[in-house]
Amino acid sequence: MLRASIAATVFFSLLGICFGIISGSFSIVFDGVYSLVDACMSLLSLVVARLIAAAAAIKPVSKKLQERFSMGLWHLEPMVLCLNGTLLVSVATYALFNAVGSILDGGRELEFGWAILYTLVTLIACVVMASVEKNANEKINSDFVALDIKGWIMAGAITAALLIAFIFGYLVQGTRLEWVSPYIDPVILAAVCVIIIPLPISTIRQALADIFLVTPADLKEHVEEVAKAFKEKHGLVSYRAYVARMGRCREIEIYFIVPPDAPSRTIQEWDALREEVGEMIGDKGPDRWLTVVFTGDPEWAE
Incomplete structure (x- = not known):
């Protein structure tokens, strides 16, 4: 599941960065960067998941691994979850500040056609990936996969909001509301950031509780x-x-x-x-x- 998620995320993150540059949309560039960070953390999660499985096996794959970590490697899981959640919050916070700055500067012009095409394709991909991982995790029951599902849901929410905003911006071209089009990209980006910043907080809080061995x-x-x-x-x-x-x-x-x-x-x-x-x-x-x-x-x- 994590391998498939990583491959899909890297592809759409690079696609998003390219389309963001072409269309002039910072919100799409943010979507690509956000996804790229998520992909890097998913790769790290995959490595840690394999290490934990190898160390906890009845017959460990690596004798050196068992000797160096005789108490197991479970402690790596909350550390990675904490790092993952913190990075996602940091990226969204940085994007929020940029969006506010852009609004104060009068917004930015962008090509709505390219933006609509990208967001439509990406939204479909997010829905498919979240559904597939959710069904698989009913048997796997992994915190890593659960967090990855949240990542796809968050990415899908971002993309859906962008799609609605871009369609609105496209429709107001040539009308008396055309003056609002430069503000659409930064305003929707700011709104999305405000919504998604709190989402990883519960994961970070639980991970910190595990790191500090807080008694459940x-x-x-x-x-x-x-x-x-x-x-x-x-x-x-x-x-x-x-x-x-x-x-x-x-x-x-x-x-x-x-x-x-x-x-x-x-x-x-x-x-x-x-x-x-x-x-x-x-x-x-x-x-x-x-x-x-x-x-x-x-x-x-x-």
Whole structure:
């Protein structure tokens, strides 16, 4: 999905830059630059996704990769998502300032015919790509693909707004409203930027929460319920639970305090108890990092 998205995005970004120069539309040039930035970030996302899959595999592809990143590479995912969202916001903010400056300077003239042709073709492509990726991500369930879908939706929204504005500009040529045509390009660009700038904010906020290991409330509540039920079932003294999220990875550490007079158990019995905890938590897979410790000394759990 990401490879197909990258190829399509690069093609339409270069097409947009060329058509923007030909038509004299800064909004189309912005559309091309925005798409090019998105393509670069999608390429980086693809590399990171492959690295995460390779590091989390039961038999890692690269032994050196496993040795250098023994705790996995899940932490790269929120870092890339944060960088991606920040770049998209930055590009849109820069375009907004340019649009405002152009409005104050009296707008700009452009060739509406070329502009309409480009936006029509690009809008169709955005709708097709977003639909295909959305259907595929129902099975993949990837944050990277989800963000890429948002990118196509945002690009489609930009293009649709441009198309409407350019058609209006074309229709007012030779009428008493022709004086507004130089302002159409910068005004619609400014409006689009104001709309799309807040869209990646939620992604940036979640990525920062993952980077700083902010405890996810829902996962913490679930693990606490499991640990409490397990403690009461097996007559343990207490427990300590620690959880964090890094991208798609869920890190869970649970320390159970065993009574001093507890009967001795074999390694197989302790492992069976750990397996029971794992089954109660659920969501078993390569993206769950679970550590279950039994100790008689509370200091080991702090």
